[in-house]
Amino acid sequence: MIKLGVVGAGKFGTNILNAFKQLESEGKCKLAAICDINKELLENQAKKYSVKGYADYKEMIDREKDIYGIAVATPDPFHREPVLYAAGAGKHIFVEKPMDITVEGCKEMLDACKKNKVLLQVDFHKRFDPFHIAVRNEIREGRAGEIEYGYAYMEDKIIVPRDWFPGWASKSSPAWFLGVHMFDLIRWIMGSNGKQVYARGRKLKLKSLGIDTYDSISSMVEFENGAVVSFDVSWILPEDFEAIVNQGFRLVGEKGLVECDSQDRGTRASYEKQGVMTYNPVFLNESRDAKTGGTRYSGYGIESIADFVYNLEYLAGGGSLDKLEGGVTGLGEDGLEVTKIAVAVHKSLDSGKIELV
Numbered sequence: 001m002i003k004l005g006v007v008g009a010g011k012f013g014t015n016i017l018n019a020f021k022q023l024e025s026e027g028k029c030k031l032a033a034i035c036d037i038n039k040e041l042l043e044n045q046a047k048k049y050s051v052k053g054y055a056d057y058k059e060m061i062d063r064e065k066d067i068y069g070i071a072v073a074t075p076d077p078f079h080r081e082p083v084l085y086a087a088g089a090g091k092h093i094f095v096e097k098p099m100d101i102t103v104e105g106c107k108e109m110l111d112a113c114k115k116n117k118v119l120l121q122v123d124f125h126k127r128f129d130p131f132h133i134a135v136r137n138e139i140r141e142g143r144a145g146e147i148e149y150g151y152a153y154m155e156d157k158i159i160v161p162r163d164w165f166p167g168w169a170s171k172s173s174p175a176w177f178l179g180v181h182m183f184d185l186i187r188w189i190m191g192s193n194g195k196q197v198y199a200r201g202r203k204l205k206l207k208s209l210g211i212d213t214y215d216s217i218s219s220m221v222e223f224e225n226g227a228v229v230s231f232d233v234s235w236i237l238p239e240d241f242e243a244i245v246n247q248g249f250r251l252v253g254e255k256g257l258v259e260c261d262s263q264d265r266g267t268r269a270s271y272e273k274q275g276v277m278t279y280n281p282v283f284l285n286e287s288r289d290a291k292t293g294g295t296r297y298s299g300y301g302i303e304s305i306a307d308f309v310y311n312l313e314y315l316a317g318g319g320s321l322d323k324l325e326g327g328v329t330g331l332g333e334d335g336l337e338v339t340k341i342a343v344a345v346h347k348s349l350d351s352g353k354i355e356l357v
């Protein structure tokens with residue numbers, strides 16, 4: 001059975017841990033070790049998931065020799081080092097988005113994985129959303145014709161940068177934390193990479209709270225297929241907004257248009273003092289597991305992680321990496337292309353000019 005390790009056991013690392021544990025209960029893998037530099041968190045997570053904890057990923061990788069794959073869920077700027085180390089040790093890798101916040105970093109990670117013949121999968125889970133898959137199929141069938149322009153938005157409530165990770169929000173931005181999801185989604189739907197970018201942004205609210213990062217970034221991206229798509233991303237929505245994240249997109253072609261509200265899936269609730277709230281059950285759904293009596297997680301937030309485990313099962317069974325890479329969605333190459341767009345967005349924010357991707 002394939003053994004797995006997780007580096008970074010914070011908020012999203014917990015989602016990965018839940019996914020791995022669920023797959024463990026199905027006999028697909030074994031969660032062998034976790035690593036986090038936060039001692040208290042590490043202790044709690046190791047206890048909760050009944051797994052060995054390490055404060056140093058190098059020690060974890062060196063000692064746990066039979067670990068087959070590693071998931072990396074450290075903060076945005078700190079994916080590179082653990083990925084390089086894991087690749088050097090011959091481990092297959094699942095890394096959270098953004099792959100890295102530099103183009104050189106992404107290239108170095110890709111090269112290391114190629115050299116060591118390991119899989120590098122990036123968690124672009126919007127590719128696993130059934131609504132998005134349906135839109136992609138429509139566009140790829142050519143029913144809307146050649147895409148001419150479009151619009152995508154992704155906006156978090158202010159609690160995300162202010163309360164969830166104030167320690168590293170200033171080292172990230174709405175383009176890095178949220179934009180990369182939408183840059184990837186649109187390039188995946190259209191099958192075209194970014195070409196050039198013009199972006200502007202504002203630093204008001206978070207800066208006034210002592211968090212020096214952009215509140216919002218608006219960028220216009222021209223893709224290689226000629227389509228021009230505007231992306232608005234921000235993480236300052238009021239606490240009372242109806243969902244933790246507001247998101248959606250539209251693409252308009254010569255023969256038609258496709259729109260998707262990725263936030264309001266038609267499920268809403270209202271409680272005292274909380275107003276109306278929407279839910280996105282296709283992201284993460286909790287139900288009762290008939291076999292264990294515990295919680296069963298489903299949705300695209302779990303499926304992208306499970307996909308990595310299924311891919312490792314295939315490789316461990318003697319499958320070919322080349323063949324697998326021909327079919328896997330969300331590879332290191334995609335991570336690199338998305339980072340190129342986000343880097344160009346930040347260059348344009350600084351220069352005030354159009355920047356090449």
Ligand SMILES: NC(=O)c1ccc[n+]([C@@H]2O[C@H](COP(=O)([O-])OP(=O)(O)OC[C@H]3O[C@@H](n4cnc5c(N)ncnc54)[C@H](O)[C@@H]3O)[C@@H](O)[C@H]2O)c1
Pocket residue numbers: 007008009010011012013035036037038041055057073074075076078096097098123125164165177
């Ligand atoms: N796929 C998604 O939709 C999604 C959603 C949220 C976050 N993310 C991504 O997941 C990553 C983690 O985000 P988060 O919200 O869980 O952040 P977080 O701050 O809650 O967790 C990060 C954890 O990494 C640990 N850490 C930092 N450096 C480390 C190191 N060198 N070795 C081991 N542990 C280390 C921290 O102590 C912390 O516990 C980010 O890159 C983020 O963009 C992805």
